[in-house]
Amino acid sequence: MADIYTDAEDERTIVEVLLHGLGTPRAPKLRVLRIALARSLQIPTPPANELDGSSLGGSEYALERITGAGQSADEEGRRDYDLAVRAMLSIYHGEDMFHGEESDRRYRRCLQRHIRRGLQEIRTTWRPGHDFHGFLYHELFAAATTKPVRFDLAQEIIAGLREIGVSAQIRGVENGPRISRYRVYLDDVNHYDKVKRGLDKLGLHLGLSTRQGILLQEDDGRGREARVLALDVPRPAESWHTIPGARLREWATENRDVPTLTVWPGVDVLGEPIHFDVAASPHLLVGGTTGSGKSVCLHALLLSLLWRLEPTDLQLTLIDPKRVELAQYAPFPQVTGGQVIEDVGDALEALQDLVDEMERRTLLLRQQEVANLAEGRAQGRIELPYVVVVVEELADLLFQSREAEAPLVRLTQKARAVGIHLILATQRPDSETFSGLLRSNVPGRIALSVRTGAESRIILDETGAEKLLGAGDMLLRPQAGAGTRRAHGVRVGSDDIRLCLQRFRGNRP
Numbered sequence: 019m020a021d022i023y024t025d026a027e028d029e030r031t032i033v034e035v036l037l038h039g040l041g042t043p044r045a046p047k048l049r050v051l052r053i054a055l056a057r058s059l060q061i062p063t064p065p066a067n068e069l070d071g072s073s074l075g076g077s078e079y080a081l082e083r084i085t086g087a088g089q090s091a092d093e094e095g096r097r098d099y100d101l102a103v104r105a106m107l108s109i110y111h112g113e114d115m116f117h118g119e120e121s122d123r124r125y126r127r128c129l130q131r132h133i134r135r136g137l138q139e140i141r142t143t144w145r146p147g148h149d150f151h152g153f154l155y156h157e158l159f160a161a162a163t164t165k166p167v168r169f170d171l172a173q174e175i176i177a178g179l180r181e182i183g184v185s186a187q188i189r190g191v192e193n194g195p196r197i198s199r200y201r202v203y204l205d206d207v208n209h210y211d212k213v214k215r216g217l218d219k220l221g222l223h224l225g226l227s228t229r230q231g232i233l234l235q236e237d238d239g240r241g242r243e244a245r246v247l248a249l250d251v252p253r254p255a256e257s258w259h260t261i262p263g264a265r266l267r268e269w270a271t272e273n274r275d276v277p278t279l280t281v282w283p284g285v286d287v288l289g290e291p292i293h294f295d296v297a298a299s300p301h302l303l304v305g306g307t308t309g310s311g312k313s314v315c316l317h318a319l320l321l322s323l324l325w326r327l328e329p330t331d332l333q334l335t336l337i338d339p340k341r342v343e344l345a346q347y348a349p350f351p352q353v354t355g356g357q358v359i360e361d362v363g364d365a366l367e368a369l370q371d372l373v374d375e376m377e378r379r380t381l382l383l384r385q386q387e388v389a390n391l392a393e394g395r396a397q398g399r400i401e402l403p404y405v406v407v408v409v410e411e412l413a414d415l416l417f418q419s420r421e422a423e424a425p426l427v428r429l430t431q432k433a434r435a436v437g438i439h440l441i442l443a444t445q446r447p448d449s450e451t452f453s454g455l456l457r458s459n460v461p462g463r464i465a466l467s468v469r470t471g472a473e474s475r476i477i478l479d480e481t482g483a484e485k486l487l488g489a490g491d492m493l494l495r496p497q498a499g500a501g502t503r504r505a506h507g508v509r510v511g512s513d514d515i516r517l518c519l520q521r522f523r524g525n526r527p
């Protein structure tokens with residue numbers, strides 16, 4: 019009887035997880051298959067039929083290798099888990115998978131679909147080089163727990179403050195998704211500077227690494243005169259709450275009365291949603307080290323738009339030289355060229371076309387005597403969509419084609435009024451990637467965690483991002499002159515993206 023088949027891409031994923039993820043290249047592949055099964059079972063909708071069958075370059079696994087069917091227990095911990103797996107799938111699919119040949123066939127088929135979907139999920143959310151154990155923790159456990167965890171450090175904070183020579187009282191605590199904010203009342207108003215200088219010491223006292231900083235918020239806006247402070251203390255990862263993609267959907271679909279290009283990247287430290295208007299930015303840089311959550315952040319920005327807007331409102335130009343992240347958006351009916359641009363030569367051409375488009379639009383605006391696209395659309399004089407250009411890895415693009423910088427700079431200088439906005443992501447925040455003219459014309463900044471204060475300064479013009487907690491923790495300054503805010507990103511997964519894009523099925527012009 020047919021067993022479980024994978025395809026060539028699945029096999030590559032399995033090998034990469036064993037090699038780079040678990041660091042056990044020789045371990046049995048079934049380890050990965052079981053993780054994939056667990057991941058898929060977390061998704062509430064059943065996996066697609068397309069995952070059936072076998073394909074060239076794939077592999078075949080006997081059921082006994084996956085569930086231990088028919089095996090007797092041995093010292094190495096191998097056992098027959100088949101009944102347990104069968105029971106899980108029966109419950110998940112609401113069918114009897116125990117009795118008869120047909121139900122057995124069905125069981126194997128469902129098992130294959132789940133395993134292959136789980137492998138796909140791993141592929142889209144984890145990359146070799148990222149921390150796989152952290153990934154597992156977040157994907158399999160953290161996302162599943164939403165119970166608030168009590169975490170109260172008040173006494174230790176008082177003691178830690180005393181150690182740096184500050185006498186104070188705690189007047190309250192609020193628990194956000196990852197941070198607890200303690201309101202501290204200073205007995206002596208002149209101790210503000212001592213607190214500020216002593217934050218690292220205080221962190222050490224609380225058992226935090228110097229990387230995970232305590233941030234000081236001036237509560238009553240009086241700066242060094244302040245008597246009431248707020249200390250944002252990061253909590254251990256076990257107590258974090260993930261912000262699921264479903265929240266983003268609610269925000270985007272329930273808030274109709276906001277500017278067209280409003281996006282919701284995440285929540286503030288106390289859990290309140292944050293939003294801003296990309297058109298006001300008017301161009302954004304998203305920077306952070308590998309695995310910090312840039313792509314997930316880009317997905318949140320894109321889904322904010324795609325949950326609300328129609329293809330008549332929005333055109334997307336998607337440039338992804340790494341060829342990994344953006345392919346999922348190809349079904350959106352208004353993707354420039356009908357597909358994600360992966361080739362650097364094509365990207366250059368697309369950017370030059372956009373410069374031409376910008377000139378055409380500028381002329382049109384002048385003819386219609388409107389100041390910008392928003393005004394033209396509001397008055398019914400112009401029907402053109404906004405254009406959002408996403409570059410998934412700016413460094414890769416510029417490294418392979420320095421000429422791409424010129425049209426990028428032109429667009430950042432002039433495209434604002436005509437409704438063309440750039441979102442540039444990079445894992446290499448250095449002056450070569452994000453230099454001079456580009457830098458001064460891209461005022462919107464999102465910094466995910468980085469290694470050094472210098473990298474933080476490249477992205478934000480200030481330090482701080484080196485203290486972030488990773489996994490979508492960010493500092494946000496959507497516009498020049500706006501204050502920098504801390505946010506925890508929405509965890510958008512490929513199932514959220516698929517669900518959203520179902521809106522556009524059959525909508526292709």
Ligand SMILES: Nc1ncnc2c1ncn2[C@@H]1O[C@H](COP(=O)(O)OP(=O)(O)OP(=O)(O)O)[C@@H](O)[C@H]1O
Pocket residue numbers: 143144145148152153156157260261306307308309310311312313314315445489490491506507508509510
């Ligand atoms: N908002 C979030 N909430 C929880 N976990 C997150 C969040 N954002 C990212 N993560 C975790 O971090 C992992 C890496 O995220 P992502 O792929 O976006 O990183 P990246 O910065 O794009 O990395 P690279 O530079 O290698 O492309 C995700 O797979 C996920 O496990």
Ligand SMILES: [Mg+2]
Pocket residue numbers: 312313314343
């Ligand atoms: Mg990425």
